[in-house]
Amino acid sequence: MSDTKTAYKSASELSEETRNALGALLLALADNKRLLGIRYSDWILGAPSVEAGIACSAMAQDEWGHGRIVYSMLKDFGFDPHHLEHEREAEEYHSAGVLDSDGTSWPELIALNFLLDTALTVQFETLHESRFEPIHYKVRKLLDEERFHFEHGRGWTARLAETEAGREALAEAFGNAWTSCLAWFGPDDDAIATVLATEGIVSGDAAATRGRWLARVGPVLSAAGMDLAREDADGWVSDAEPNWSAWSTERRRVSTGGPDEDTLARVRGDRNRSLLID
Amino acid sequence: MTMATGLSDERIYEVFARKNRVDRFEHVGTVTAPNPDLARVYAWQTYDEAKWFEMAVAPRDSFYAVNLTQRPFTLGGPPPVGEGSAADSDSPPGYGTPA
Known part of the structure; x- marks a missing residue:
C-alpha cells in the first residue's frame, strides 16, 4: 500500500497497474470528447x-x-497520439454507444449535452485533486468551460419540457441515451475505477461517481417530468441497470461495436488524410 | 412567437461586461433567449471577444425609462461595442432613428 499523500509528477512514477488504468480512462474521456464535438458541430x-x-x-x-x-x-x-487520432478502427474507439451514430433531432443533441457531457464532466471533477498532478491545470480550465455546457443542457431541458410535444420528444431522446450514459461510470466493482480510487488518482469509485452524476442531473430531469432518476434516503438513484455482462472496463461501454462508418471517417479526419503532416 | 423555435416567450436580454474589476460595465450587445439560463450561456459564448472579468444579462423589458417615454434600448444610436463602434454611426449618441 503506497502513501496516499505523495503526488505523482509524471506517468512514469505510477505503478504499471495504475498507469494502465489511468491511460484507459483518459483515452475513453478523449474519445468521448472528440465524438461529442462532432455531434455539437452538426447543429x-x-x-x-x-x-x-x-x-x-x-x-x-x-x-x-x-x-x-x-x-x-x-x-x-x-x-x-497520431495513431490514436487518425488510424484506429471502430472497435478501438473507447466512446459511449450513444455516440456511435448521428442523432437526427434537437432533443437528442440536448440528451448528449445534458446527460453525456455532464457524465464526462463529473468524471473530470474526480481528477480535480488527483495525486496525478500533471492533470490539475488542464482539468481546471476544462471544468471552467463545461459550466456553460451544463447550463445550456439544463436550460434547453427546461425549455423543451414546457410543452406537451417537447416533453414527449425529451422523454424519448433522454430514455434512449440514459443507459449508455449511466454505464459510463461502470459497475460498482469496475476494475479501472476501483484501482484509480484506491490509489487516490480519482476521488470516487464507480458507485460514488455515478451517484454524483445522478445528483447533478436528477433534479433537472425530475422538474422536466422525467422519472429516469429518483431521490431516496441515500440520494439520487436510477432503477435502470445496464447489461453489465457486455461491459468493457477499458472502453467504458456495455455494447460491442463502435462508431458507424460515417462517424469513423469524420472522427479520424479521413477526407483530410493527405493534408496530415508527420 | 418566434419563427426559430415555435416557442412563445423568447425575450431579448441586454448583455453587459467589463474586463477588469476597476472598469465600468460596457453594454456589449443583446441575445434572444427563452430563459435566463440560456441567456447567460448565449451571452458568454456569443460575446467572447475579450477575457471578461464579469458579465451580466438582464431582460430588456426589465429596464425603466428615466427621461424618455420610449422603452430603453429601442431607439437608435451608437451600437454597443460588440456590434461596432460609435464612429460607425451617423447620429450623435442617443439621437438615432428608432430601430
Whole structure:
C-alpha cells in the first residue's frame, strides 16, 4: 500500500497497474470528447436559433480542445497520439454507444449535452485533486468551460419540457441515451475505477461517481417530468441497470461495436488524410 | 412567437461586461433567449471577444425609462461595442432613428 499523500509528477512514477488504468480512462474521456464535438458541430447550422447555433459552435470547439489536450497527455502512457487520432478502427474507439451514430433531432443533441457531457464532466471533477498532478491545470480550465455546457443542457431541458410535444420528444431522446450514459461510470466493482480510487488518482469509485452524476442531473430531469432518476434516503438513484455482462472496463461501454462508418471517417479526419503532416 | 423555435416567450436580454474589476460595465450587445439560463450561456459564448472579468444579462423589458417615454434600448444610436463602434454611426449618441 503506497502513501496516499505523495503526488505523482509524471506517468512514469505510477505503478504499471495504475498507469494502465489511468491511460484507459483518459483515452475513453478523449474519445468521448472528440465524438461529442462532432455531434455539437452538426447543429452549428440548423439549431433552433442563431444563439443556439453559436453555442453549439463554441461547445464543439471546447470539446475538440479538451479531446486534443487529453490525447496529447497519452504519449506518456505509452500511446502514439497520431495513431490514436487518425488510424484506429471502430472497435478501438473507447466512446459511449450513444455516440456511435448521428442523432437526427434537437432533443437528442440536448440528451448528449445534458446527460453525456455532464457524465464526462463529473468524471473530470474526480481528477480535480488527483495525486496525478500533471492533470490539475488542464482539468481546471476544462471544468471552467463545461459550466456553460451544463447550463445550456439544463436550460434547453427546461425549455423543451414546457410543452406537451417537447416533453414527449425529451422523454424519448433522454430514455434512449440514459443507459449508455449511466454505464459510463461502470459497475460498482469496475476494475479501472476501483484501482484509480484506491490509489487516490480519482476521488470516487464507480458507485460514488455515478451517484454524483445522478445528483447533478436528477433534479433537472425530475422538474422536466422525467422519472429516469429518483431521490431516496441515500440520494439520487436510477432503477435502470445496464447489461453489465457486455461491459468493457477499458472502453467504458456495455455494447460491442463502435462508431458507424460515417462517424469513423469524420472522427479520424479521413477526407483530410493527405493534408496530415508527420 | 418566434419563427426559430415555435416557442412563445423568447425575450431579448441586454448583455453587459467589463474586463477588469476597476472598469465600468460596457453594454456589449443583446441575445434572444427563452430563459435566463440560456441567456447567460448565449451571452458568454456569443460575446467572447475579450477575457471578461464579469458579465451580466438582464431582460430588456426589465429596464425603466428615466427621461424618455420610449422603452430603453429601442431607439437608435451608437451600437454597443460588440456590434461596432460609435464612429460607425451617423447620429450623435442617443439621437438615432428608432430601430
